[in-house]
Amino acid sequence: MKPFAYTAPSSVDAVVEALRVAQPGTKILAGGTTLYDLMKLGVEAPSAVIDVHRLPELTGISVTDSELVLGAGVRMADVSDHPVIRPSYTALAESIWRAASQQLRNMATLGGNLLQRTRCGYFRDADMPCNKRNPGSGCAAMEGVDRPHALLGASSLCSATYAGDFAIALLAFDAVVDVVGPRGERSIPLAELHVEPGEDPRREHVLDVDELIVRIRVPLTEAGRGSTYLKIRDRESYAFALASAAVGLVIDGAGIVTESRIALGGVATRPWRAVEAEQSLLGQPLTAAAARRAGEIAFAAARPGRTNEFRIELGIRTVADAVRTAGERAVR
Amino acid sequence: MSTNDVPATTVDVTCTVNGEPVQLRLDPRESLLDVLRERLALTGTKKGCDQGHCGACTVHLDGRRVVSCLTPAVQVDGLQVHTIESVTGPDGELHPLQQAFVDNDALQCGYCTPGQIMSGLACIAEGHTADDDEIREYLSGNVCRCGAYVGIVAAVRQAAQR
Ligand SMILES: Cc1cc2nc3c(=O)[nH]c(=O)nc-3n(C[C@H](O)[C@H](O)[C@H](O)COP(=O)(O)OP(=O)(O)OC[C@H]3O[C@@H](n4cnc5c(N)ncnc54)[C@H](O)[C@@H]3O)c2cc1C
Ligand code: SF4
Ligand code: FES
Ligand code: FES
Numbered sequence: 001m002k003p004f005a006y007t008a009p010s011s012v013d014a015v016v017e018a019l020r021v022a023q024p025g026t027k028i029l030a031g032g033t034t035l036y037d038l039m040k041l042g043v044e045a046p047s048a049v050i051d052v053h054r055l056p057e058l059t060g061i062s063v064t065d066s067e068l069v070l071g072a073g074v075r076m077a078d079v080s081d082h083p084v085i086r087p088s089y090t091a092l093a094e095s096i097w098r099a100a101s102q103q104l105r106n107m108a109t110l111g112g113n114l115l116q117r118t119r120c121g122y123f124r125d126a127d128m129p130c131n132k133r134n135p136g137s138g139c140a141a142m143e144g145v146d147r148p149h150a151l152l153g154a155s156s157l158c159s160a161t162y163a164g165d166f167a168i169a170l171l172a173f174d175a176v177v178d179v180v181g182p183r184g185e186r187s188i189p190l191a192e193l194h195v196e197p198g199e200d201p202r203r204e205h206v207l208d209v210d211e212l213i214v215r216i217r218v219p220l221t222e223a224g225r226g227s228t229y230l231k232i233r234d235r236e237s238y239a240f241a242l243a244s245a246a247v248g249l250v251i252d253g254a255g256i257v258t259e260s261r262i263a264l265g266g267v268a269t270r271p272w273r274a275v276e277a278e279q280s281l282l283g284q285p286l287t288a289a290a291a292r293r294a295g296e297i298a299f300a301a302a303r304p305g306r307t308n309e310f311r312i313e314l315g316i317r318t319v320a321d322a323v324r325t326a327g328e329r330a331v332r
Numbered sequence: 333m334s335t336n337d338v339p340a341t342t343v344d345v346t347c348t349v350n351g352e353p354v355q356l357r358l359d360p361r362e363s364l365l366d367v368l369r370e371r372l373a374l375t376g377t378k379k380g381c382d383q384g385h386c387g388a389c390t391v392h393l394d395g396r397r398v399v400s401c402l403t404p405a406v407q408v409d410g411l412q413v414h415t416i417e418s419v420t421g422p423d424g425e426l427h428p429l430q431q432a433f434v435d436n437d438a439l440q441c442g443y444c445t446p447g448q449i450m451s452g453l454a455c456i457a458e459g460h461t462a463d464d465d466e467i468r469e470y471l472s473g474n475v476c477r478c479g480a481y482v483g484i485v486a487a488v489r490q491a492a493q494r
């Protein structure tokens with residue numbers, strides 16, 4: 001690992017000041033379960049890190065009349081067991097609880113979780129060609145193992161999957177991320193936070209290097225109660241998604257779907273909202289056929305690689321099953 | 333120009349390890365796992381993958397379980413670290429969970445066992461032991477290459493019932 005300078009400022013203001021004067025190559029460190037891991041592998045090599053893991057201002061979970069407010073430094077484990085989040089934002093709690101292990105959830109923060117990096121094995125292996133890590137070196141996945149790679153949103157340069165779970169559920173609920181930096185504060189809808197690889201696979205999100213996520217806000221919605229996060233993995237627990245879906249529904253007294261939210265995980269280069277699939281459910285009763293059709297619409301634009309075509313049908317069924325589960329919870 | 337052998341900075345850290353105060357001057361690159369094993373000679377905590385996958389390096393930080401291989405040691409400043417070396421019964425005999433591992437044949441080679449025990453203790457303290465499915469889910473961060481899982485789940489269930 002390359003040597004790096006370490007500081008742990010004690011307030012958000014001090015972090016912003018440290019970011020303002022930071023040398024090139026400075027990175028924010030939270031739980032370290034992505035950053036420190038990749039530093040050990042030689043994939044990341046910051047010249048300096050600014051540790052925000054224990055900043056008191058980034059902690060805390062609160063519920064107002066209109067939204068749920070989550071500090072960027074809240075640990076994942078504190079969300080999955082939270083007494084309000086579990087019943088009223090079920091998909092959020094499930095997306096966290098089905099991610100990583102309890103040890104990692106005790107360390108990892110929500111802010112770091114959103115910005116976690118892909119698990120593409122070639123990206124994580126500093127000796128392999130990878131356009132994301134080393135622009136212009138090529139993409140080893142194109143000729144190599146592409147089983148876990150993206151079916152949606154890939155470019156000719158990179159098809160790495162966005163691996164996180166939490167952002168998928170946040171996207172379905174129209175969450176907003178508040179950030180602060182030397183040029184002041186701004187709010188970014190989660191839908192605009194991550195970007196597709198396009199011509200520049202290095203760039204994964206729209207934050208500047210000197211911007212700190214301080215909190216995540218999730219609007220209150222009836223669909224939070226009628227929601228689920230379904231994650232299909234190679235094993236029952238403790239693995240990244242082969243396909244996942246966050247679904248939230250509102251169903252009226254006559255059994256008609258009046259609100260519909262669907263986002264896909266594990267299958268795209270960024271958290272992926274399935275807008276047309278959502279719309280296909282609106283204004284009618286929820287049937288098994290409608291759930292299946294929503295899945296088919298969600299994957300209509302999917303383009304498989306050489307060895308991952310099976311994940312299209314898997315993804316369709318994941319959406320269909322999640323829609324049915326959300327529907328059962330919505331009418332309860 | 334700094335080379336890979338020279339730290340860019342050193343950081344002074346004070347913490348407790350198994351109840352004993354410890355002062356360390358750290359290169360910020362050092363993991364808690366390496367500090368425990370190489371500097372403090374607490375080799376009960378094992379290094380399996382060194383990438384956060386296997387759980388062999390599980391310790392408790394202020395009572396919560398973490399993987400020490402992905403914990404930069406500088407982050408334990410002011411915190412309490414507990415390792416497998418701190419685990420005993422009230423009179424110095426085996427802790428009930430350790431005894432339950434013996435009773436249920438919950439190991440073969442034993443390499444994963446310190447991590448399993450630290451994780452199992454936390455799982456019980458968290459109250460995530462309602463049934464075998466919940467125990468399995470909350471121990472899924474601890475991999476056992478020997479496949480002693482049936483015994484491990486039985487041991488945690490037995491200790492949780494006491
Ligand atoms: C073995 C293993 C299994 C895993 N399984 C899953 C899984 O199933 N599902 C899943 O979703 N995740 C999984 N993860 C990923 C894990 O959830 C993330 O590594 C973790 O959430 C990152 O949070 P952190 O606080 O450790 O971030 P760090 O590693 O500290 O930081 C990650 C990135 O975010 C930046 N950053 C951190 N905080 C901020 C902030 N406040 N403002 C701006 N930038 C910031 C850092 O600069 C860095 O680039 C797994 C990880 C491991 C090691
Ligand atoms: S898919 Fe993307 S991250 Fe993976 S090797 Fe290709 S360029 Fe790199
Ligand atoms: S050595 Fe830490 S998780 Fe494997
Ligand atoms: S007993 Fe051998 S790895 Fe678990």
